Amino acid sequence: MELPELVCVFLLAACCHCRRAVGVPGEAEQPAPEVLEVEVGSTALLKCGPARSQDSLSLDWFSVHKEKPTLIYRVRQGQGQSEPGEYQHRLSLQDKGATLALAHVTPHDERIFLCQGKRPRSQEHRIQLQVYKAPEEPSIQVNTLGISVNSEEPEEVATCVGRNGYPVPQVTWYKNRLPLKEEKNRVHIQSSQIVESSGLYTLQSILKARLVKEDKDAQFYCELSYRLPSGNHMKESREVTVPVFYPAEKLWVEVVPTGMLKEGDHVEIRCLADGNPPPHFIISKQNPSTMEMEEKATDHDGLLVLEPARKEHSGLYECQGLDLDTTVSLMDQQELLVNYVSDVRVSPTTPESHEGSSLTLTCEAESNQALEFLWLREKTGKVLEKGPVLLLHNLKREAAGGYLCMASVPSVPGLNSTQLVNVAIYGSPWMASKERKLWVKENEVMRLSCEASGHPRPTISWSVNGTAHEQDKDPQSVLSTLNVLVTPDLLETGAECVASNPLGRNSTVIRLELVNLTTLPPDSTATTGLSTSTASPHARANSTSAEKKLPEPESKGVVIVAVIVCILVLAVLGAVLYFFYKKGKLPCGRSGKQEITLPPLRKSEIVVEVKSDKLPEEMGLLQGSNGDKRAPGDQGEKYIDLRH
């Protein structure tokens, strides 16, 4: 059924061809096919001519491949039907049968589609489908090995790849945003493409060029230009630079920091050359005595570090660079000057004088630059004089001590050097501190110190036995330290420190006082009430002297016992009160009277009395801990005894 139709169309087409080829007059030439542009993946809408309202109801669609039409779809009374074959599942009718929709267009669909009405004499209509696909972002790969400017022929600069475009995109190479053109023996652009199984093209383009030194920072990139139904477009790769190797033409020495150098600075002498890679450097320094250049060992090629710089580092430095490729040797020299101030001297070196007289101090120093002098008081840092000479009139004792001469170079900021000199004024010893008090604990070893000054420097002796240690603080003063055991005798007498020199003697006394341990903080009386009053006034008044005779651990024991007693007293008091309460009423007789008649401090003794009456075993515990068998009633004395 279909075959005759097809043959018919074929014959018709062939007939038209022969007619056109022959150029028979009166017959219209076959019109050029209508062009339909679509993007890959989209749907192509094939319309069978501009106005075929009625004809559209019955017509056949063909796809033409290699001049051979193949029936792919037929429309009868507005109803469509696919023919078996490659288009079977992608075709559908739209627009009441006037439009044939081809879905999921691929590059393989780029061909002519033909429609033919079923009416006799109806014209065929040809549609050329043109398919487009934008390539992916171009990737660029630079030649990381680099290019030498000495290369005789173009070398690979970079490779550009644009994947999956249709049709093949155009590639343009750029250097510094200017397009590169093919140039004989200078610039070569080799482009090739491969067809992917999808029918899309992947383009690869290699840029080869001969480069010059100035190209070391040149930015290369490729650009893909392509067409879409919407118009012309392009995509650019990122920019790359290629390493360019070129021989050094210049070599120079650089010194950091620039400007005036001084001793102590961190100085770097650096060899630099304009070649890539840099040549191998050798740094030498002229020997000032032999005038010969001597090679310096360096950690890094072309870098000599002077840390800290010294005046001996001054001199002529030379840098040599040898290009291993071209064997060209380059050289540069630079004079280095390390400014210095040294050898600051003061005369006289050990100035000494009597009170009321005068002294002249003169300062000198060595430097390669003009110097300025400044005199300062060491202790205060106060500036006394500008200039090398310091005059001291009408000397007082206080004028003794350190003086600084600072020699500085005004032209080199921060360059200075100082010398300390000590002025001695003849005089008898002075004590650094007057009589003092020290808080001590008995039986511990204390360090006592005593400082005295005078000229000649005094010596120190102590009134007590102990191990003394003397230390010279400055040429006129001495510090003596003495380690002593705190004994009752020492507490009584204190320690006297005596300083003497040929001009006299002076002394100071250090008094030792025991630190209180037994007395409870006074404010606790209010809160704990009766209990604290067990520490009787006698005990307090005598506490210092009592402690003097008591060894340390026992006095602690006393505190503990006192606290225990207080707690017991409270407990017993509570028990007693409860007992009387239980009996019906509180007694107002004997104890009540006593409370009124006795002074408040005796009251506590009575409380303790009660306790000792009622609980003899606890009293025994108290006594047992001290080995004391005093009568329980004499509480005040008992506490004094406890301390013995």
Ligand SMILES: *[C@@H]1O[C@H](CO)[C@@H](O)[C@H](O)[C@H]1NC(C)=O
């Ligand atoms: C003296 O030199 C030191 C460094 O050695 C610097 O810190 C100081 O500022 C200098 N003083 C003067 C007055 O130049």
Ligand SMILES: *[C@@H]1O[C@H](CO)[C@@H](O)[C@H](O)[C@H]1NC(C)=O
């Ligand atoms: C002993 O030294 C003091 C200063 O601590 C001083 O005031 C006193 O004059 C000196 N005594 C003698 C005799 O130098």
Ligand SMILES: *[C@@H]1O[C@H](CO)[C@@H](O)[C@H](O)[C@H]1NC(C)=O
């Ligand atoms: C110092 O110790 C000696 C014995 O070592 C003694 O004779 C002298 O009295 C002691 N002096 C003083 C001040 O304690």
Ligand SMILES: *[C@@H]1O[C@H](CO)[C@@H](O)[C@H](O)[C@H]1NC(C)=O
């Ligand atoms: C030691 O106790 C006495 C009398 O209780 C007092 O006057 C003195 O200030 C106390 N000293 C110290 C260091 O607590």
Ligand SMILES: *[C@@H]1O[C@H](CO)[C@@H](O)[C@H](O)[C@H]1NC(C)=O
């Ligand atoms: C020590 O206490 C007794 C009474 O026990 C008293 O006579 C003496 O004056 C007191 N001593 C001092 C230094 O308070």
